[in-house]
Amino acid sequence: MANAELNEANLKSCLSSVVDPVFEKPLSVSGFLKSVTTDDSSRVSVEVELPVPSYPKESELSELIQATIQQAFPECQDVSVKYSVNIRGKQSGGRIGLNVKNIIAVGAGKGGVGKSTVAASLAYALQHFGARVGLVDADVYGPSIPHLVGTSEKPVAQEFHNKDGQAVTRIVPVEARGLKVMSMAFFVEPDQAVIWRGPMLHKAITQFLQDTEWGELDYLIIDMPPGTGDVSLTLSQLIDLAGAVVVCSPQKVALLDAVKAVQMFRQVKIPVLGIVENMSGDIFGRGGAQEKGKDLQIPFLGEIPMNAEIREKSDSGNISELLTEELESQQYLLKVAENTSIEIARTLIEKPSRPPLEIL
Ligand SMILES: Nc1ncnc2c1ncn2[C@@H]1O[C@H](COP(=O)(O)OP(=O)(O)O)[C@@H](O)[C@H]1O
Numbered sequence: 403m404a405n406a407e408l409n410e411a412n413l414k415s416c417l418s419s420v421v422d423p424v425f426e427k428p429l430s431v432s433g434f435l436k437s438v439t440t441d442d443s444s445r446v447s448v449e450v451e452l453p454v455p456s457y458p459k460e461s462e463l464s465e466l467i468q469a470t471i472q473q474a475f476p477e478c479q480d481v482s483v484k485y486s487v488n489i490r491g492k493q494s495g496g497r498i499g500l501n502v503k504n505i506i507a508v509g510a511g512k513g514g515v516g517k518s519t520v521a522a523s524l525a526y527a528l529q530h531f532g533a534r535v536g537l538v539d540a541d542v543y544g545p546s547i548p549h550l551v552g553t554s555e556k557p558v559a560q561e562f563h564n565k566d567g568q569a570v571t572r573i574v575p576v577e578a579r580g581l582k583v584m585s586m587a588f589f590v591e592p593d594q595a596v597i598w599r600g601p602m603l604h605k606a607i608t609q610f611l612q613d614t615e616w617g618e619l620d621y622l623i624i625d626m627p628p629g630t631g632d633v634s635l636t637l638s639q640l641i642d643l644a645g646a647v648v649v650c651s652p653q654k655v656a657l658l659d660a661v662k663a664v665q666m667f668r669q670v671k672i673p674v675l676g677i678v679e680n681m682s683g684d685i686f687g688r689g690g691a692q693e694k695g696k697d698l699q700i701p702f703l704g705e706i707p708m709n710a711e712i713r714e715k716s717d718s719g720n721i722s723e724l725l726t727e728e729l730e731s732q733q734y735l736l737k738v739a740e741n742t743s744i745e746i747a748r749t750l751i752e753k754p755s756r757p758p759l760e761i762l
């Protein structure tokens with residue numbers, strides 16, 4: 403199309419076959435091309451709408467777009483590429499009236515691998531990228547999120563009006579540095595041993611989602627109890643999760659637990675987004691999770707090194723500072739969040755979601 407006229411329709415059709423370097427889909431398939439305009443002096447402006455809050459290859463994509471246009475339209479004087487973000491979602495909470503685009507479960511085969519640390523830092527990292535985020539602590543056996551985010555507040559009940567104008571009482575989540583938080587720990591005393599039977603668990607989780615005023619969110623992260631499938635089953639019945647992130651440490655035994663966690667999620671039909679290797683480094687080794695991910699055909703979402711600043715910040719209730727202060731671990735935590743949002747968007751691009759069912 404070397405001799406085509408420089409106009410918007412021709413520009414659009416020449417760009418439709420450009421393949422973006424992250425999702426590896428033509429722009430005509432991914433729908434990232436928002437607008438293309440040209441003016442009298444043969445200058446072109448392109449607007450790309452990204453489905454994720456952080457896209458690692460903007461400059462590479464810009465160069466591809468520029469080169470494609472320059473080649474097809476040699477008379478073109480200048481191409482500017484601008485980016486905007488419109489986070490895509492599965493509308494995960496549609497079935498129970500939650501206004502949440504993506505609900506992500508963070509799980510592990512056993513306790514102590516840093517599941518809560520990863521869940522909380524994932525939430526703050528997505529918030530750091532500009533997303534609206536909530537965090538549910540569903541680890542009934544060891545709820546630790548309030549401690550990690552440094553809050554001692556309790557949620558309050560408040561009256562709201564539903565869309566039919568009726569007054570309903572709903573729980574307002576606690577806010578910890580911009581993050582909306584709900585936890586089992588808000589409702590039981592720290593030293594109170596609680597034995598959860600299946601129906602009680604089901605009821606508590608349902609309340610956390612259905613009776614809580616989350617508002618509009620891009621991502622809701624759920625810190626799952628380790629191992630068992632009870633809470634996962636409840637969740638998969640209640641909502642349409644974007645998927646699960648499985649956390650493990652690099653040792654061989656921990657990897658076996660991770661495999662069990664993956665199988666458990668698959669059993670309850672929650673798609674597994676990928677594996678995170680936490681506490682990666684000298685003591686436990688490195689790279690085991692990435693290998694295991696390959697065996698299981700699961701994406702590797704990144705590694706988080708064993709690092710004293712992570713332990714200090716989380717144990718002192720300042721985990722959000724890992725993302726706002728330029729500490730060594732920041733880049734790793736941001737990468738895990740970036741990769742997680744990319745994996746979610748990838749599934750949506752490959753298999754567009756149906757609109758949520760209207761509940762009458
Ligand atoms: N990458 C890391 N580097 C150093 N300490 C970590 C790291 N990840 C977690 N920890 C620490 O390990 C302990 C267990 O982490 P936690 O997130 O509570 O695990 P889980 O929720 O899986 O039981 C905490 O003291 C936490 O601060």
Ligand SMILES: [Mg+2]
Binds near residue numbers: 519546
């Ligand atoms: Mg925990």
